């Protein structure tokens with residue numbers, strides 16, 4: 001990898017700042033952006049939209065923590081050690097965008113995958129989510145619990161690497 005950076009306001013990485021501060025100043029484009037920061041719906045949504053502005057054609061945006069195992073793991077504010085937050089809600093929302101191909105890899109805590117339609121895959125979004133909700137933050141864990149395979153478009157790692 002020619003150039004690799006990490007953004008975190010408190011620890012590790014190469015840039016000691018929030019993701020908002022980073023994207024405000026950023027002029028670079030990236031082949032791969034991995035989002036694993038503040039696990040709150042509003043922030044993840046911002047991080048996804050900013051990432052899509054700075055991803056190269058043919059690049060990939062990955063989002064950690066898309067598959068919470070139980071209601072506590074996705075509660076905001078945080079109440080458990082193992083915590084995914086409500087990242088899943090931001091991913092459900094982005095899944096409704098027909099210009100993107102979106103999957104959730106069934107690995108670790110669920111890795112959301114975003115590819116721009118027509119760049120890696122030809123044609124249109126092959127599995128869009130047809131949902132029209134005003135405020136995705138108001139989604140309930142029960143909706144996710146009952147429908148997560150379709151909502152998140154879950155894919156096994158072995159099948160995902162055939163696509164990317």
Ligand SMILES: C[S@@+](CC[C@H](N)C(=O)[O-])C[C@H]1O[C@@H](n2cnc3c(N)ncnc32)[C@H](O)[C@@H]1O
Pocket residue numbers: 007008009010011012017018019020036037038043
């Ligand atoms: C689950 S940890 C992941 C750390 C790192 N990605 C790693 O794998 O080691 C989440 C990190 O997000 C950072 N964080 C919290 N709010 C953030 C924000 N607004 N922008 C960027 N990073 C943030 C925290 O400081 C924390 O280190």
